[in-house]
Amino acid sequence: MDDLFARARAVIPGGVNSPVRAYGSVGGDPRFIASAAGPHVTDTAGRQYVDLVMSWGPGLLGHAHPEVVEAVTAAARRGLSFGAPTETEVELAEAIRDRVRPAEKVRMVSTGTEATMTAVRLARGATGRDLIVKFAGCYHGHVDALLAEAGSGVATLSLPGSAGVTAASAAETVVVPYNDVEALEEVFAERGEQIAAVITEAAPANMGVVPPEPGFNATLRRLTADHGALLILDEVLTGFRVGPAGWWGLENEHDGDERERGTSGARGAGDNKHDSDGDGDGEGWVPDLVTFGKVVGGGMPLAAVGGRADLMDLLAPSGPVYQAGTLSGNPLATAAGLATLRLADAAVYARVDEVAGAVADASAEALTAAGVPHRVQRAGNLFSVMFGEAAAKDGVWDYTDAQAQETFRYPPFFHAMLEAGVALPPSVFEAWFLSAAHDEAAVEAILAALPAAARAAAE
Numbered sequence: 001m002d003d004l005f006a007r008a009r010a011v012i013p014g015g016v017n018s019p020v021r022a023y024g025s026v027g028g029d030p031r032f033i034a035s036a037a038g039p040h041v042t043d044t045a046g047r048q049y050v051d052l053v054m055s056w057g058p059g060l061l062g063h064a065h066p067e068v069v070e071a072v073t074a075a076a077r078r079g080l081s082f083g084a085p086t087e088t089e090v091e092l093a094e095a096i097r098d099r100v101r102p103a104e105k106v107r108m109v110s111t112g113t114e115a116t117m118t119a120v121r122l123a124r125g126a127t128g129r130d131l132i133v134k135f136a137g138c139y140h141g142h143v144d145a146l147l148a149e150a151g152s153g154v155a156t157l158s159l160p161g162s163a164g165v166t167a168a169s170a171a172e173t174v175v176v177p178y179n180d181v182e183a184l185e186e187v188f189a190e191r192g193e194q195i196a197a198v199i200t201e202a203a204p205a206n207m208g209v210v211p212p213e214p215g216f217n218a219t220l221r222r223l224t225a226d227h228g229a230l231l232i233l234d235e236v237l238t239g240f241r242v243g244p245a246g247w248w249g250l251e252n253e254h255d256g257d258e259r260e261r262g263t264s265g266a267r268g269a270g271d272n273k274h275d276s277d278g279d280g281d282g283e284g285w286v287p288d289l290v291t292f293g294k295v296v297g298g299g300m301p302l303a304a305v306g307g308r309a310d311l312m313d314l315l316a317p318s319g320p321v322y323q324a325g326t327l328s329g330n331p332l333a334t335a336a337g338l339a340t341l342r343l344a345d346a347a348v349y350a351r352v353d354e355v356a357g358a359v360a361d362a363s364a365e366a367l368t369a370a371g372v373p374h375r376v377q378r379a380g381n382l383f384s385v386m387f388g389e390a391a392a393k394d395g396v397w398d399y400t401d402a403q404a405q406e407t408f409r410y411p412p413f414f415h416a417m418l419e420a421g422v423a424l425p426p427s428v429f430e431a432w433f434l435s436a437a438h439d440e441a442a443v444e445a446i447l448a449a450l451p452a453a454a455r456a457a458a459e
């Protein structure tokens with residue numbers, strides 16, 4: 001395996017095709033994966049791990065779900081790429097629209113980065129304004145305008161942003177602390193007429209999991225609308241994972257089958273599910289644009305931007321905002337996405353919620369028993385562990401809090417879990433991903449590994 005990493009480093013920068021995979025912040029060499037099925041990945045040395053990465057989110061149903069694989073195989077037999085419209089992409093767009101009401105029309109792309117990039121261009125095209133407001137610690141892919149104080153790999157590598165982003169591009173991005181309404185109000189008071197859009201992770205999970213305070217997203221909606229700016233809700237990570245209508249659905253859909261938002265530790269918790277904007281009128285809120293990725297592609301390279309029909313129609317060829325892609329709406333990727341969405345029923349979400357809850361609770365118990373100060377932060381079925389007294393006492397509400405945690409406790413914890421056959425995300429700033437394929441045996445394996453890992457984190 002080391003040999004493979006050496007070979008990789010000789011031909012691939014850092015030996016990986018996406019930075020966090022390199023184990024930079026936890027140390028050691030990454031496992032090269034040979035295959036995956038259900039809740040497991042198997043490395044090239046033949047060792048099997050219970051996986052809590054799930055390809056960073058897409059694996060809602062588990063790895064290589066037989067019906068998804070079958071759909072992709074059948075599609076492959078019909079041809080790999082046409083560069084022309086297909087029935088499957090229409091069906092997938094309809095499936096997205098049927099689940100997520102704000103996505104009246106949908107444009108498919110290949111990565112989450114393209115989805116947010118397109119949303120930003122669309123917002124600028126629609127408003128004729130240049131400024132984009134983002135929140136520190138939120139990650140929206142490697143778009144120039146959105147890399148400032150980004151989470152995920154940028155946080156893992158402790159980078160302020162990226163070399164190669166022009167000063168002009170950086171100057172068009174205003175970064176505000178997450179969960180800080182006052183700071184946002186100040187920005188709008190000063191520069192409101194220049195702001196094209198506010199982009200936010202629906203529930204941030206790229207600085208660890210940092211849930212929005214109750215009413216925060218609805219306040220973003222109100223502030224943007226008041227100033228003629230758009231609200232871009234980035235659901236690349238949360239979309240179709242925390243529920244059939246993503247995080248937006250958890251805050252806004254109030255049917256009989258309502259599920260908990262599970263924002264444990266939220267300040268002023270007591271989630272008011274029937275008045276998600278917190279103003280007492282019982283109404284929800286609707287973003288202008290929503291971005292999707294990960295689960296929507298069922299493990300294949302597919303993402304999408306959706307939104308109000310009048311805005312979406314500004315995209316070429318119906319409108320003046322240019323956007324295109326040779327592989328956009330690829331027949332294999334749309335087949336995988338469609339099969340995944342069709343399989344993602346209430347039982348799937350109930351199972352993911354259940355196993356995520358069990359693992360989150362057991363992690364907290366093990367760390368408490370080992371005397372490790374920590375807080376497990378949750379947003380729906382997403383969670384991560386924050387280490388340190390401050391996090392334990394006050395919670396983590398923004399990027400400054402997230403960076404102040406005792407990050408040194410994570411590498412020994414991570415490696416103890418890995419030794420025991422459980423693959424956690426190789427960074428403290430990433431969410432842990434469960435799937436409907438995590439059966440009792442997989443959960444038992446995780447629970448059995450936790451006490452020793454917690455003791456390793458205590459040292």
Ligand code: PLP
Binds near residue numbers: 112293294
């Ligand atoms: N937006 C969010 C919230 C994400 O978590 C990610 C990836 O992790 C992206 C956008 C970028 O997606 P991709 O890696 O597919 O470009």
